Amino acid sequence: MATRPDLAAMMLPLARTLTNAELPVLERFGLTMWGYVVLLHLDDEPVRTQAAFADAIGADKTRIIDYLDDLQERGLITRVADPSDRRARLLALTAKGRRLRDTAQAAIQHNEQRLLQLLPATERQRFLRTLRRLAEAAPEVYAED
Amino acid sequence: MATRPDLAAMMLPLARTLTNAELPVLERFGLTMWGYVVLLHLDDEPVRTQAAFADAIGADKTRIIDYLDDLQERGLITRVADPSDRRARLLALTAKGRRLRDTAQAAIQHNEQRLLQLLPATERQRFLRTLRRLAEAAPEVYAED
DNA sequence: TATTGTTATACTCTATAACTATA
DNA sequence: TATAGTTATAGAGTATAACAATA
Numbered sequence: 001m002a003t004r005p006d007l008a009a010m011m012l013p014l015a016r017t018l019t020n021a022e023l024p025v026l027e028r029f030g031l032t033m034w035g036y037v038v039l040l041h042l043d044d045e046p047v048r049t050q051a052a053f054a055d056a057i058g059a060d061k062t063r064i065i066d067y068l069d070d071l072q073e074r075g076l077i078t079r080v081a082d083p084s085d086r087r088a089r090l091l092a093l094t095a096k097g098r099r100l101r102d103t104a105q106a107a108i109q110h111n112e113q114r115l116l117q118l119l120p121a122t123e124r125q126r127f128l129r130t131l132r133r134l135a136e137a138a139p140e141v142y143a144e145d
Numbered sequence: 146m147a148t149r150p151d152l153a154a155m156m157l158p159l160a161r162t163l164t165n166a167e168l169p170v171l172e173r174f175g176l177t178m179w180g181y182v183v184l185l186h187l188d189d190e191p192v193r194t195q196a197a198f199a200d201a202i203g204a205d206k207t208r209i210i211d212y213l214d215d216l217q218e219r220g221l222i223t224r225v226a227d228p229s230d231r232r233a234r235l236l237a238l239t240a241k242g243r244r245l246r247d248t249a250q251a252a253i254q255h256n257e258q259r260l261l262q263l264l265p266a267t268e269r270q271r272f273l274r275t276l277r278r279l280a281e282a283a284p285e286v287y288a289e290d
Numbered sequence: 291t292a293t294t295g296t297t298a299t300a301c302t303c304t305a306t307a308a309c310t311a312t313a
Numbered sequence: 314t315a316t317a318g319t320t321a322t323a324g325a326g327t328a329t330a331a332c333a334a335t336a
Contacts, residue, residue: 001247002247002250002251002254004254004273004277005277005280006185006250006253006254006257007163007254007257007260007261007273007276008160008163008164008167008253008257009182009185010276010277010280011156011159011160011163011276011280012160012161012163012164013203013280013283014156014160014276014279014280014283015153015156015157015159015160016157017283017284017287018152018153018156018157018283018287019153019157020287021287022153037154040151040154049293049294049295050294050295051293051294051295058158058161059327060327060328061294061295061296062295062296062297062327062328062329063326063327063328065295065296065297085293085294085335085336086294086334086335086336087293087294087295087334087335087336088293088294088295088335089294089295102146102147105147105151106147108151108153109147109149109151109152112151112152112153114286114287115152115279115282115283115286115287116152116279118278118279118282118286119275119278119279123271123275126268126271126272126275127271127272127275127276127279128149128152130264130268130271130272131152131155131156131159131272132149132150132155133263133264134159134260134261134263134264134272135155135156135158135159137260137263138158138159138162138163138260139162141259141260141263142162142163142165142166142259142260194316194317194318195317195318196316196317196318204304205304205305206317206318206319207304207305207306207318207319207320208303208304208305210318210319210320226312230312230313230316230317231311231312231313231317232311232312232313232316232317232318233312233316233317233318234317234318
């Protein structure tokens with residue numbers, strides 16, 4: 001008999017509850033979850049190609065195209081052919097895109113505080129630190145699967 | 146600018162990596178993820194109706210039917226009409242079902258230890274305790290959404 | 291010939307609606 | 314008429330394959 005619930009059995013429903021609760025928040029800014037994820041990672045991830053970028057955010061190159069189209073039309077990102085290899089597209093945030101990203105992320109994290117504030121400050125910080133470590137380590141631990 | 150990654154942005158990819166890594170483990174026992182979830186909860190959740198049971202495990206009544214059929218055919222669960230209301234079906238684990246559930250869960254948690262063993266024992270226990278608390282609280286915190 | 295981005299297609303998962311049997 | 318279970322249908326999300334442009 002198990003002495004604890006499965007890790008995944010606790011984590012997956014919690015993660016889904018969270019993301020479902022965040023969709024209405026993003027909608028206030030006209031953002032989908034994938035659109036938000038693109039904005040979030042555009043500064044951090046070096047953007048060599050759309051395919052590599054898609055892979056870095058856990059999508060694939062065919063799925064993000066509609067979202068890139070939308071973000072570009074709204075002036076939130078730029079997408080221009082790389083002069084040194086005109087097959088590739090250089091993606092970048094515009095100033096407007098960065099402002100929207102920061103505003104949306106503040107709203108998202110404010111919404112997450114509704115849950116996190118249940119925890120004392122020390123426990124909350126410990127939890128976030130450990131979670132971050134596990135999230136970074138997991139892809140390597142389970143790489144061969 | 147954010148001082149931490151979004152909670153959901155850490156948790157959802159981690160949860161998906163975990164569940165993907167667990168699918169091959171379940172497959173060794175001839176179980177799908179939903180089949181496993183059914184076995185896991187059959188003793189704990191009071192089974193009034195299939196619809197209520199499905200809701201309790203985060204599914205809906207139409208989705209679990211094929212899995213119930215399979216588990217029943219393999220002698221892992223019983224599903225008989227309730228004598229007091231022959232519309233309803235009484236679900237229960239068989240002895241064989243309980244054995245398979247315990248064996249599979251042991252394998253699942255062993256696989257999760259590959260990740261959790263990165264943490265010192267104290268940090269690991271703290272993390273699991275906090276995660277459990279958040280997982281239980283989240284549905285209520287975000288209930289109105 | 292190989293690669294980038296795009297489009298087209300198929301497949302899986304999930305949600306909704308219709309059906310039957312009991313009440 | 315209402316409810317439990319089932320089946321059928323439709324939709325969303327995702328993966329795979331084919332295509333045009335560039336290298």
